[in-house]
Amino acid sequence: MTQTSVETTLSPAALVLTGPEREVVGELADHLAKTGPAATDDLDWIRAVRNASAGLPRRLLAELRAFRHDAGPDGVLLIRNLPVAPADGTRLPSTPSHAGSVERTASTAAAVVTAAMLQLGEVIAYRNEKSGALVQNVVPVPGQESQQSNAGSELLEMHTENAFHNNRPDYIGLLCVREDPSGEARLCTASVRRALPLLSERARRVLSEDRFLTEAPPSFEIREGAAPAHAILPGAPEDPNVLVDFHATHPLDNEAREAMAELRDVLIRVTSALALTPGDLAVVDNRLAVHGRSSFSPRYDGTDRWLHRVYASLDNRRTRPLRHAAGAVLG
Ligand SMILES: O=C(O)CCC(=O)C(=O)O
Ligand SMILES: [Fe+2]
Numbered sequence: 001m002t003q004t005s006v007e008t009t010l011s012p013a014a015l016v017l018t019g020p021e022r023e024v025v026g027e028l029a030d031h032l033a034k035t036g037p038a039a040t041d042d043l044d045w046i047r048a049v050r051n052a053s054a055g056l057p058r059r060l061l062a063e064l065r066a067f068r069h070d071a072g073p074d075g076v077l078l079i080r081n082l083p084v085a086p087a088d089g090t091r092l093p094s095t096p097s098h099a100g101s102v103e104r105t106a107s108t109a110a111a112v113v114t115a116a117m118l119q120l121g122e123v124i125a126y127r128n129e130k131s132g133a134l135v136q137n138v139v140p141v142p143g144q145e146s147q148q149s150n151a152g153s154e155l156l157e158m159h160t161e162n163a164f165h166n167n168r169p170d171y172i173g174l175l176c177v178r179e180d181p182s183g184e185a186r187l188c189t190a191s192v193r194r195a196l197p198l199l200s201e202r203a204r205r206v207l208s209e210d211r212f213l214t215e216a217p218p219s220f221e222i223r224e225g226a227a228p229a230h231a232i233l234p235g236a237p238e239d240p241n242v243l244v245d246f247h248a249t250h251p252l253d254n255e256a257r258e259a260m261a262e263l264r265d266v267l268i269r270v271t272s273a274l275a276l277t278p279g280d281l282a283v284v285d286n287r288l289a290v291h292g293r294s295s296f297s298p299r300y301d302g303t304d305r306w307l308h309r310v311y312a313s314l315d316n317r318r319t320r321p322l323r324h325a326a327g328a329v330l331g
Contacts, residue, residue, distance in 0.1 A: 012074035012189065012272050012282075017081040021057040022279075025112060026083035028052050032111035033086065040103055040110050040135040043327065046123065053115035064119045067283065068314075074272065075191035075289030079116065079281040084109040084177045094302030095178055099141050099151060102133030103308060110135045113175040113310045116281060120171050121312035124319065126162070127331030128220045134328055138174065138307035140298035148247045149217070150293070150309070158190060158267055158292040159245035161284075161311070164216040164227055167319050167330055169311035172284045172291070176276035180305035185296035186273035187282055191289040192233065192242035194270035199262060206259035207233040208240065214249045232263065241287040276307065 017025065035048045054061075060079065067077045085092050086108050103110050114135060117123050123134050130136040141151035148157060162168040174187060196204070210229040229252060233240040246264055251257040267290060274282060284291050298304045313319055322330040 011274075012076035012078050013072055014078040014080055015060065015063045017057065017060065017079070021059065022081050022083055023087075024055075024057050025060075025115075026087050026108070028055055029083060029108045029111035029115065030086050030088075032115070033106045033108050035106070038106040040106055040114065041133060041328075045106060046114070046118070046134070046328065049111060049114045050118045053118045056115060056119065060116070061119060064116065064283075067285070068120050071285035071288050073191060073193050074189065075193065075285040075287075076189045076272065077283045078274065079283070080279060082112050082175065082279045082281055084112065084175065084278050092177065095304045095306040096137055096139055097141055097300050097302075097304065099144065100130055101137040101139055101141075102130050103135040103137055104133060109175060109177050109308055113173050113281060113308045116283070117171065117173045117310045117312040120173075120283065121314045122316045122319075123328055124167075124169060124311050124313045124323075125329050126165070126220070127329050129162075132329040132331070134310060136309045138305075138309050140296075140300070140304050142298075142300050145298075153296050153298045155295045156293040157246040158188065158264070158271075158290040159247065160243050160290055161286050163243055163245040163248060164214045164220070167313065167322060169286050170314045171312040172286055173281060173310045173312065174276070174284070175281045175308045175310075176278050176306075177308055178303070178306040179275070179277045180296050181299065181303050182297045183275065184294065185305050186275055186294040188271050188273050188292045188294060189282070189284055189289050190267040190271040190291075192240060193288060195242075195263065195266045196233075196240070198266045198269065203259040203262045204233065204237070206255050207231065207263060208237060209256075211252045211256040212244070212249050212260070213252060214243075214245055217248070232260065242290055244290060246292075
């Protein structure tokens, strides 16, 4: 990690771009926003962003590369002071508030988050989620307050992103375009590396066994029939991954239920709660950290909290059978 990295238990590593670094990113992103076809789902635009992303500031490239090698104790990288609006002073539009909102047209912010994620892996989306868009809006939607999705505004339980899916994303990028005017919303993240030492031996063992089932959200079809039972802490016992969604994962027996409850308590104790401000990009390693969101009070007047979300996957070949015509959408 570079000198600007901050490492305390409750705030993940952060890289704050300098003014000149921010300008470099801004020039690159403003140019991409105008680069034909200027459509975020178009593979030609993605190619242009991928090429341009090699010109991101050196320190940012080095930090992303180091994070890909090992996502550290928190499994989260926070990059701050990124541009989210064009340098020519054009104002951002109002925060969208419709269900399933996505960002199909290229923009400065869409280019910034896509460029950063393309340095971590291949950007992907899911046909059955947010209409397969690569750049998605995380905004509160009227009438969906209590939904356990990113359209809600009541507490969103900690989860592995798309936990049920065999080809879940390896990384999730969340770029803050507009901050929550109520000041309440927090992106919450918690890593299994921080949690593991606080778990009992018994919970560790039970959580490493195939004693849990994770449901798909109603919008996803599971082709292969019922999902198989899985472990919540798969992998190396001393440094496992975490695979759980506290809304959608169900223990198969009492001991498994107790272990899951213990894990939830421990994860809460090691949670970082981030009040994102414009230009903050939180990258979550979806193997090592779970994330969720505190409750907040939307206004639905165009000034609400607004994030762009982009997923990245590390293995383009592994997902190929699911990507029609070698596109970026898993279906
Ligand atoms: O709103 C947030 O901070 C995170 C929501 C979330 O879990 C997601 O978009 O995947
Ligand atoms: Fe999520």
